[in-house]
């Protein structure tokens with residue numbers, strides 16, 4: 369870019385001949401083609417599961433943010449996932465630190481990432497994003513209940529080479545499929561060899577990398593398809609969002625019960 373302002377032209381000291389070669393090739397036609405963008409995401413992207421979420425209504429009123437830690441609806445997440453409405457599609461996910469542009473919008477943790485989905489795929493605040501086909505590790509503290517099962521936060525990812533570690537507060541290790549089994553968000557204790565009731569234990573297990581949408585970047589970005597068409601057709605362009613690791617994304621901190 370050059371400034372055409374006369375003052376600057378007059379006072380500039382030219383250190384060169386101020387002569388530039390002409391471009392040989394013309395830039396050609398540049399089109400924004402949503403279909404090609406979709407194809408690019410399919411080609412470069414990874415498979416994700418997008419699960420809509422709504423605010424947990426199990427609160428004491430509209431005018432405070434009281435919410436119980438052991439809420440039986442959302443288990444303290446403060447949002448309820450609508451798993452029956454989940455979709456699976458290609459999406460492009462990249463670490464936010466790779467793209468300096470986004471630093472102008474705030475300070476982002478390294479656990480933040482940016483997701484781009486194909487046109488027509490809906491993202492919204494608190495939607496859960498699970499990255500399929502890859503695994504991560506989650507370390508959770510659990511309280512040993514009175515029955516044979518304890519509920520874990522994430523469904524352990526199957527077919528994964530990540531090991532399981534389970535250690536109780538006395539330092540005793542327990543083995544998967546010998547002392548306990550895992551299935552559908554549960555640890556099922558098999559025999560008498562188990563942590564003491566009411567004591568905490570540490571459980572490390574494989575999970576799908578799981579994120580929440582925390583910021584929408586291109587929520588409302590539209591386009592009209594009109595070239596060689598009899599009328600203009602509105603098209604919503606692919607959405608982009610900032611996502612954060614699910615267990616780090618809860619922002620309200622309202623799990624502490626307040627006295628009335």
Ligand SMILES: [Zn+2]
Nearest residue numbers: 424426439442
């Ligand atoms: Zn709740």
